[in-house]
Amino acid sequence: MKIYVKYFASIRDIMGTECANLDIEESISVDELWQGLIVGKETPQKVLVAVNYEYVNMNYKLKEGDEVAFFPPVTGG
Amino acid sequence: MKTKIKNNLKSLTNQEIERYNRHILLEEIDIHGQSELLEKHVCLIGLGGLGCPIAYYLTSSGIGELTIIDYDRIDTTNLQRQILFNSLDVNKKKVEVAFEKLTQLNPTIKINKVDKQINSHINNVIFKNCDLIIDATDNFKTRTIINKISIDNKKPLIMGSAAKMEGQVAVFRNDLPNMPCYNCLYNDLDDENKSCLDQGVLSSLTGIIGSIQATESIKLLLNFGETLESKLLLIDVKYSNYRIVNLKQDKKCKVCS
Numbered sequence: 001m002k003i004y005v006k007y008f009a010s011i012r013d014i015m016g017t018e019c020a021n022l023d024i025e026e027s028i029s030v031d032e033l034w035q036g037l038i039v040g041k042e043t044p045q046k047v048l049v050a051v052n053y054e055y056v057n058m059n060y061k062l063k064e065g066d067e068v069a070f071f072p073p074v075t076g077g
Numbered sequence: 078m079k080t081k082i083k084n085n086l087k088s089l090t091n092q093e094i095e096r097y098n099r100h101i102l103l104e105e106i107d108i109h110g111q112s113e114l115l116e117k118h119v120c121l122i123g124l125g126g127l128g129c130p131i132a133y134y135l136t137s138s139g140i141g142e143l144t145i146i147d148y149d150r151i152d153t154t155n156l157q158r159q160i161l162f163n164s165l166d167v168n169k170k171k172v173e174v175a176f177e178k179l180t181q182l183n184p185t186i187k188i189n190k191v192d193k194q195i196n197s198h199i200n201n202v203i204f205k206n207c208d209l210i211i212d213a214t215d216n217f218k219t220r221t222i223i224n225k226i227s228i229d230n231k232k233p234l235i236m237g238s239a240a241k242m243e244g245q246v247a248v249f250r251n252d253l254p255n256m257p258c259y260n261c262l263y264n265d266l267d268d269e270n271k272s273c274l275d276q277g278v279l280s281s282l283t284g285i286i287g288s289i290q291a292t293e294s295i296k297l298l299l300n301f302g303e304t305l306e307s308k309l310l311l312i313d314v315k316y317s318n319y320r321i322v323n324l325k326q327d328k329k330c331k332v333c334s
Contacts (some may be wrong), residue, residue, distance in 0.1 A: 008320065009243035009313040018316070031141060050322040055262065055309065057327075069320065071311050073266055076240035076278060077127045077215035077286075 001026055001064040008035050008071035015070075023065070030068065031058035045072050087112055093185065097139050105301040111139060117144035117298045120204055122195055122223055123213035124171040126158040126283030127237050127290065131213055133161065134291035136179045140298075142187040143179070144207065147171045148194035158280040192331040193283070195219050195226075204230045208298060211290055212236045212259075217266045221332075224259035228333055233297060234259065237290040242279050242315035244286040248287075248305040249292055249323065251333070257307050261327035281308075282314050 006019045015037070024033060030049050050069045051060055062068065089097075100106045106114075119140050121131055124147040135143055151159070151166045151174060166174045172190040179188050191203060199222075204210060210232045212223045220236065227234040229251065234249040236259055250256040253275055277304065289310065295303050309322045328334050 008311055009315070009316060010241060012313070012316060014319075025140050041290075050320075053321070054323045055325070069322070071320075071322075072243065073263060074238040074240050074243055074245045075215070075217040075220060075263070075266065076276065077123060077213055077238050077283070 001062075002034075003062055003066045003068055005033075006067065006069045008069060009069045009074075010072050011044065011047060014038075014044060016041075021050060024062065026029075027061050029058065030056065030060045030062060033062060033068065034058065034070065047071070048073055087115055089115070092150060093139070093263060096185070100138065106295075106299060110299045110301070113299055114139050114295070115141040117209070118144070118207045119209045119211060119298075120144045120146065120207040121211045121213060122146045122219075123215065124161065124175050125155070125158070126214065126216055126239060126278060126280070127213035127287040128211075129159045129161040129175075130284050130287035131211055131237075131291045131294075132175055132179055133182065134288060135190070136183045136186060138291070138295060139183065139186060140294075142189070142207075143177075144189040144191060144203065145172055145175055146191040146195065146203070147175075148192060158278065158283045160284070196220055197222055197225070197231055199226070199293040201226065201230055204232060207232060209294055210234050212296060213287065213290065217263065220259060220263070224251070225250070225332060228258060235290050235293050235297070237286045239283045239286045240276055242282060242311045242313065244282055244314075246286060246289045246293065246305055246310040246312075247308065248297060250306055255326055256333075257326045258330065258333040260332040261330045262309065262324060264327065264330065279314060282312075283298070285312065313326075313329060 009016045083188050097111045100111050101108050151162045172192045176190045228251045231252045233252050237246045296304050307324045311320045
């Protein structure tokens, strides 16, 4: 199934791209997707995710056409 | 001479009408909204890169009572972004210098200074009579305590954060039931997450985030427009990317559910 992935802020720097159109297996979770995406990259301590502009946890099961946005936590000030 | 305001709100003096003229000209605020603002009390926690612009704008906007809370002293490395302070203020207490400068900016409002570090034992009385709490601190541990304080006292919370070239703002309606809280978003971070003590931050980014927090405060206090209620604004100034993400209450949240 096809999904669209977008990377924000420092996650974009780590991934080296702003976005990607991907063809993935059915019913994998966001976490499984992420583990595949970061192979060979510098692993950030923590990543957050929104699917179709809704904040979800990493167990979310992806569906055809989902837009998945990965972004870093920010706690400084 | 005083101008009468409806709904038993405090009357504005001619001086106040002149001072807040550009607010009063806005139909969303008007003389009634300005009068309401002068009756509001905001607790601002943190006088760093975010807290400085927030304090400036809330003071100049005519928030009637502002409680500023910080335990720290001014360091030379603060001066790159903490715009309330200058070179002559180094080593002085932030609350003292901020109190002095904010009083000069607007001597007509009440400013309370609290020289305390936020911890789980802090006296809730500080927050009991405020209308809103603003989190302008710099680490996860303190932010979770502030979230708990906000829930315990049923006060809305405006959270802002900034690091490197990225920032976030959210409005948590911890005064209302079944709403997402800070811990629904961040439930398993730890203190290894770095504050600006050990990572860089772009000076103007803290101004952007702090200014949005101040703007959300005024909108929330006067109930106009749409706030970032139960939304997380992501700001990435390096690549000029901005996005709003919707938040939902985590039914398994250990803090609010």
